[in-house]
Amino acid sequence: MMLCDRCKKNEAVVYLTKIVNGHKQELHLCEKCAEETGHINFAPDNNLSFQKFLSGVLNSHLFENEKEIKDNNNSKSRKVCSRCGSSFEEFSQKGLFGCAECYDAFSEKLEPLMKRIHGSTYHSGKIPRKIRDTVKYRRDINKLKKLMDEAVAEENFEKAAEIRDKIRVIKNSMEED
Amino acid sequence: MNKVKEFNNPLIGKGPEKDVVVSSRIRLARNLENFLFPNKADRKTRSEIIAFLKNNVEVFSSDDYMFMKMDQLDNIEKELLYEKNFISAEHARENSERALVINDNISVMINEEDHLRIQIISPGLNFNELWEKIDLLDDKIEEDVDYAFSEKLGYLTSCPTNVGTGLRASAMCHLPALTLTGRLRNILGAIGKFGLTVRGVYGEGSSSSGGLYQISNQITLGHSEKEIIENLYSILGHIIYEERKSRQLLINNKYDNIKDSVQRSLGILKYSHQIEEEEALKLLAKVKFGHDTGLIEKGDVENDFFSDLLINVRPAHLQISEENIDQENLNIIRSEVIKNKLI
Numbered sequence: 001m002m003l004c005d006r007c008k009k010n011e012a013v014v015y016l017t018k019i020v021n022g023h024k025q026e027l028h029l030c031e032k033c034a035e036e037t038g039h040i041n042f043a044p045d046n047n048l049s050f051q052k053f054l055s056g057v058l059n060s061h062l063f064e065n066e067k068e069i070k071d072n073n074n075s076k077s078r079k080v081c082s083r084c085g086s087s088f089e090e091f092s093q094k095g096l097f098g099c100a101e102c103y104d105a106f107s108e109k110l111e112p113l114m115k116r117i118h119g120s121t122y123h124s125g126k127i128p129r130k131i132r133d134t135v136k137y138r139r140d141i142n143k144l145k146k147l148m149d150e151a152v153a154e155e156n157f158e159k160a161a162e163i164r165d166k167i168r169v170i171k172n173s174m175e176e177d
Numbered sequence: 178m179n180k181v182k183e184f185n186n187p188l189i190g191k192g193p194e195k196d197v198v199v200s201s202r203i204r205l206a207r208n209l210e211n212f213l214f215p216n217k218a219d220r221k222t223r224s225e226i227i228a229f230l231k232n233n234v235e236v237f238s239s240d241d242y243m244f245m246k247m248d249q250l251d252n253i254e255k256e257l258l259y260e261k262n263f264i265s266a267e268h269a270r271e272n273s274e275r276a277l278v279i280n281d282n283i284s285v286m287i288n289e290e291d292h293l294r295i296q297i298i299s300p301g302l303n304f305n306e307l308w309e310k311i312d313l314l315d316d317k318i319e320e321d322v323d324y325a326f327s328e329k330l331g332y333l334t335s336c337p338t339n340v341g342t343g344l345r346a347s348a349m350c351h352l353p354a355l356t357l358t359g360r361l362r363n364i365l366g367a368i369g370k371f372g373l374t375v376r377g378v379y380g381e382g383s384s385s386s387g388g389l390y391q392i393s394n395q396i397t398l399g400h401s402e403k404e405i406i407e408n409l410y411s412i413l414g415h416i417i418y419e420e421r422k423s424r425q426l427l428i429n430n431k432y433d434n435i436k437d438s439v440q441r442s443l444g445i446l447k448y449s450h451q452i453e454e455e456e457a458l459k460l461l462a463k464v465k466f467g468h469d470t471g472l473i474e475k476g477d478v479e480n481d482f483f484s485d486l487l488i489n490v491r492p493a494h495l496q497i498s499e500e501n502i503d504q505e506n507l508n509i510i511r512s513e514v515i516k517n518k519l520i
Contacts, residue, residue, distance in 0.1 A: 084213050096290070098217030100210060100325035100333045103340075110337065114330075117338055119372075120399025123331025125342040126312070128319050135328055 004030035006037065081105040137174050141167060180243065181254040182497055186261060187282040188484040192301015196469040197417045199349040199389070199484065201303045202262070203311050204296040206334045206343035207318070208325040214335040215288045223274035223288050229322075230276075230287055236317040237278050237285075247275040256493035258284075262298055265289060283314065290335050291343075293318070300484060302413060304346055304406045312402070331398065341398030346409055349378060350416065353388035353466040354423035364416060371412055372396040387462030392416070424470050439467030443477065446515050451508035457490050457515060464519075482518040489514055 002012045010030035017026055029037070080087050084098035088106050091097055103110065114121045127135045144167050151160035188200045208214060212226050227246065231237065237244050247255065247268065258277070259269040263284040268275055276287035286294040295318070297311045325333040331341040339345070355361040365375050378389035392413065394405050427435050442463035446452070452460075465483040467473040479485070488494060495510045496502060502510065 084217050086217065094216065096216045096335045097214060097333075097337070099213045100208060100327075103327060103330055103333055113337060114340075114398060118341065118396045118398035120396075122329060123327075123341045123398060125331060125344070125401040125405075126315075128324050128326055129316055130319065130323075131326070138328070 002028050004028065004033050006030075006033040079105065137170065140170060144170075181250060181257055184257070184261060184263070184279070185281065186485065186488050187263075187298045188300050188487060189481055190300045190484075192299060192303055194417055195301040197350055197352070197420050198302040198413065199351055199487070200262075200298060200300050201307055201346070201348050202296065202298040203304065203307045203344065203346045204294055205311060205315055206291040206332065206339045206345075207293040207295065207315070208333060208335070209292045210323040210325045212292065215290065215292060216335055218288075220274055226292055227274060227276045227287055230293075234318050234321045236314065236321075242278055242280045244278050245276065247277060248272055253493050253496060257497065260488055260491040260493050262488075263296075265294075283310070291339070302348060302410075302417075304348075304409060308346075308402060308406055338395075339397050342400070342402050342405065344397055344402050344405060345393055346406055347391050347393030348409070348413055350390050350392055350413070350420075351388055351462065351465060352390055352416070352420050353462060354427050355416075355420050356388040357427060358423050360419065360423060364419065368392070368412060369395075371408060372400075373409065373412055387459040388466075389458075389462060424466070428470060428472070436467075436472050439463055439472050443467070443473060443519070446512075447519055449512055451505070452512045452515070453508060454490055454492070454511065457511060458487070461486055461490075461515070477520060479518050479520065486515060486518055 004010050004012045005028050007030060010032060012028035013031055014029045014034040015026070016029065016034075017024065081098060081102045082105065083101040086098035086102055086105075088109060091102065091106065097103065111121055144163050148160050148163040148167070151157070151163060192198070192200070209226065209229070212218060212229075213222060215223060215226070218226065231244055236242065250258075255264070255269040258264045259266055263279060264277060264286055268277070268286050268289050274288055278285040278287070282299055283295070283297050285296070295311060295315060297307045297314075299307055327333055332343040334340050334343055352361055355364065368375055372395050373392060374395040375390050375392050378391055392409075394409055396405070400408070442460040446457070446460050446464065461483060464473065464478060468475075468478055468483075490511050492507060495507050495514065498510060498514070499506075
């Protein structure tokens, strides 16, 4: 058993090779001394918050080619949220947005990020009461319009006309409200 | 603000499946449309946010609710709130125009990572009831403010990991048998595939955690609140079943070893003179295991001792039991507090 070079009491479990000014130095430390001298941190890093991890993911260029990195860096420094002045770079360092409009300002870059975090890019949960009806109405109309387009593409004009009438009914009922 | 010292421990009381699920908690992240997010807002704006919410949200000024600015509280009071799980560590320790609204088991942190962090907590597995309540409160708050909301992305939050529902539901689970039998590793590995995440409550990842884990949803976008909660229920249902089965298995096959370990833990707690928090929790978790499985006499411990001590052995709670005590005394008082519950 090799003893720790520092405390000379415990078993050395960390073997370090330091090169200082071209001079090689070998160091054998126990867990406690290695931690105390700041050579290694065994304790779980409590500060590794989700944000820090996230910013690590955002800043990882491991799988990008050089051109992409260049493009990214250029657009990163250019694009700034018009409301709060945050840049995408600031976001990727902090992991936090500065205001609600950042989501619009950086929407292009966010799309793949949302997919990675949530596996989805659309909210399907609660809607604030005040706008619940209008949001639902718009969602219904959009859904029907999509179906109508599909019907037209399939040259199923009878079905398309049916859907068109449905849309009218919904629109009329909303206007009456 | 002497009242802070009298707030109830939200983990105490009856709750479904409490032998495995110690407590349930739901929080909603919400932001106001008209203000920059707290991390970007300057001191003045943050102070305006507090004033705006205090003056405009009617439910906050009803009799049941208490509105307080964090800088009105002394350090001990803030730590008490943190130890009772009403606020985060940052909210207790960082003094930058933060506020808190509290009503029984509901707390609303103002100017935490988001403008509003609405939270509700209760003993046992209770997500449906908690969701109903927090949903109602959220509606009431929304009557008086405009939330930052996008049709596509839902409720907008400072961190994109919370966007969408802004909902995080978490269950504190006591899984000593799954930990002991090593079966937990397989289960935890599978959990990630269901959009859930697990972390050890004390002593992250170490065996000293006493088998306490926080299980919560990771994904907040793309599923409704009800779906998130149903998903959590079905996974937890399976975990509860597996944990109980493992407990029975351990008792059937390793009765003497298990009983010995439980009784030893009880012995140390009963006869030690001073004890550190981490050791206390680890031993208490063993005794809880023995209590839930009938390995120790019912009369040996108070029924809700675990939920009680989980909070009452923490430093600030010990400090209010006596004035001016140093760390060594803290460990002596902790030991006394525990002995009182163990009869």
